[in-house]
Amino acid sequence: MISAYPTPPNDRPVPTPPPKPAASDRIIPVIYVTLTIVALVWSLSGMDISWGRIATRSQQATVYFRQMFLETDWSYLPKTLKGLQESFQIAALGTFLAAILAIPFGALAARNLSRLPVLPAFGKFFLNFIRAFPELILAIAFIKAIGPGAFAGVLAIGLHSIGMMGKLYAERIESVDKNAIEALSAAGASPLEIFRHAILPEVLPDFLSFALFRLDINIRAATVLGIVGAGGVGTLLELQRRGNNWRTIGTIFICIVITVIIVDFISAKLRAKLT
Amino acid sequence: MPANAVPAGNHEGYPPRPPFPWQGWLAAVVVFGVLWWSAVGTGVNLQTLAEGWTEIVSFFHRLLPSAEHPWPLDYLPQILVRLLETIKMATAGAIIGSALALWFCLGGARNLAAGKIVYNISRALLNLIRTVPDLILATLFATILGIGPLPGVVALIVLAFGLVAKLLADTLETIDPGPLEAITAAGGSNLERAIFAALPQVLPDFLAYTLYAFEVNVRSASVLGLVGAGGIGMILQRDLAFMDYSRVGLIIATIFVTVLLIDGLSTFVRRRLV
Numbered sequence: 001m002i003s004a005y006p007t008p009p010n011d012r013p014v015p016t017p018p019p020k021p022a023a024s025d026r027i028i029p030v031i032y033v034t035l036t037i038v039a040l041v042w043s044l045s046g047m048d049i050s051w052g053r054i055a056t057r058s059q060q061a062t063v064y065f066r067q068m069f070l071e072t073d074w075s076y077l078p079k080t081l082k083g084l085q086e087s088f089q090i091a092a093l094g095t096f097l098a099a100i101l102a103i104p105f106g107a108l109a110a111r112n113l114s115r116l117p118v119l120p121a122f123g124k125f126f127l128n129f130i131r132a133f134p135e136l137i138l139a140i141a142f143i144k145a146i147g148p149g150a151f152a153g154v155l156a157i158g159l160h161s162i163g164m165m166g167k168l169y170a171e172r173i174e175s176v177d178k179n180a181i182e183a184l185s186a187a188g189a190s191p192l193e194i195f196r197h198a199i200l201p202e203v204l205p206d207f208l209s210f211a212l213f214r215l216d217i218n219i220r221a222a223t224v225l226g227i228v229g230a231g232g233v234g235t236l237l238e239l240q241r242r243g244n245n246w247r248t249i250g251t252i253f254i255c256i257v258i259t260v261i262i263v264d265f266i267s268a269k270l271r272a273k274l275t
Numbered sequence: 276m277p278a279n280a281v282p283a284g285n286h287e288g289y290p291p292r293p294p295f296p297w298q299g300w301l302a303a304v305v306v307f308g309v310l311w312w313s314a315v316g317t318g319v320n321l322q323t324l325a326e327g328w329t330e331i332v333s334f335f336h337r338l339l340p341s342a343e344h345p346w347p348l349d350y351l352p353q354i355l356v357r358l359l360e361t362i363k364m365a366t367a368g369a370i371i372g373s374a375l376a377l378w379f380c381l382g383g384a385r386n387l388a389a390g391k392i393v394y395n396i397s398r399a400l401l402n403l404i405r406t407v408p409d410l411i412l413a414t415l416f417a418t419i420l421g422i423g424p425l426p427g428v429v430a431l432i433v434l435a436f437g438l439v440a441k442l443l444a445d446t447l448e449t450i451d452p453g454p455l456e457a458i459t460a461a462g463g464s465n466l467e468r469a470i471f472a473a474l475p476q477v478l479p480d481f482l483a484y485t486l487y488a489f490e491v492n493v494r495s496a497s498v499l500g501l502v503g504a505g506g507i508g509m510i511l512q513r514d515l516a517f518m519d520y521s522r523v524g525l526i527i528a529t530i531f532v533t534v535l536l537i538d539g540l541s542t543f544v545r546r547r548l549v
Contacts, residue, residue, distance in 0.1 A: 092309055093310060151319055
């Protein structure tokens, strides 16, 4: 018998069932779970926590929450808005200062701009050094130097943002088109001219986008700074917290949340337009 | 007119002049107006800055070890005790917060939520939680629960919960629908779909997000002490108040190195997980 098909269809190899998971595969989840439980027990042991306090305070907390969200004192709204306005001003000014000042630091830290490897290393170290300080620490330091108030907040946010934005700027500059730099440098342009004509036009939209994103973060940060005395709506929060006025705390809390939502929304829309 | 006449505005091969960028100028005017208004509102004063300048410089100068202000290394054991507390707070917050998020995110994923209403409410809650700045949460919890690591841990649980639930809900929406349909076809309930078809697919992502939450928590936990919520920030706050800047410098250096190490380690593990 001559078959038209060298291999009849029913001779196809039977598909082998997928291999059973190896014993090690089944053990891995067990290891993860065990590790997690061990880490949790370790982390909760030896800490100075009296868990009973949650139970004893929960009744009080319910009262506070009710006062915050159900019996909110809206007569405090004008003052809160004034505080939020100050927070926004702190953030706007701090972000602007940093957006400008981070350009030289970012250029210094970019590896493709200098012929000496020492300068980028120094620039990177400096930016890392600044970033090591949380905003609140900087705020406390500036308060000690120039007194409490919004100006100390501007300086704290500005300095911290230089560290953050300088790093982003440097990374962006490092990824620019090499050909434009080479063309200008072959034509005998000075480093400053190269920066002005080959780099700045390419990176400026992204720098602007970084600045907007930073403004978003900084507005959030500026609502907190007042807790240590550096101006903004946090000052009011701290004041009312000390006075145990939870109805007013509710007003401030709700306003901060709404502000952050609005700012997030606007910033996302603007950045989508820029890129 | 010669055939090779240059069209107006294109002399000598230059591209035509762009139209006057009035939008750009308008934006600049608005920006500078806002900045001016902000400078007046925040009381920016260059004279104050000039007067405080030496103080600012000396602050940073005294943070760094020098011959007359060496870092008090005998203070290090005390710092490390607080550092350990910080890391424990971050760990507890990340694990508990993620464990809660694992269940909550099911409502925040469009393909798993039991109905549109559950989905919308869950999403709204998730977005709301993440808008509250961590320090504001911590300062309120510290007022309710009393000073110490407890309010810190509670604040970090909320922080980790918001982060992991959001990321996990987003990931759940992108999973392979095959296993889900298989369980539905076999008559499985919504919960069974989640447990047997959805969660196994995102387990590596879940672990990675938990680690990421831990990373974020460590950063956050190191400053929570400034508002009385435990950890290394507590001694930082005290030494800043006593203007013991050599100690402050040592503490900040310790935090910096710790954050760097944990970031590096966590990034390394996360890359292997996903």
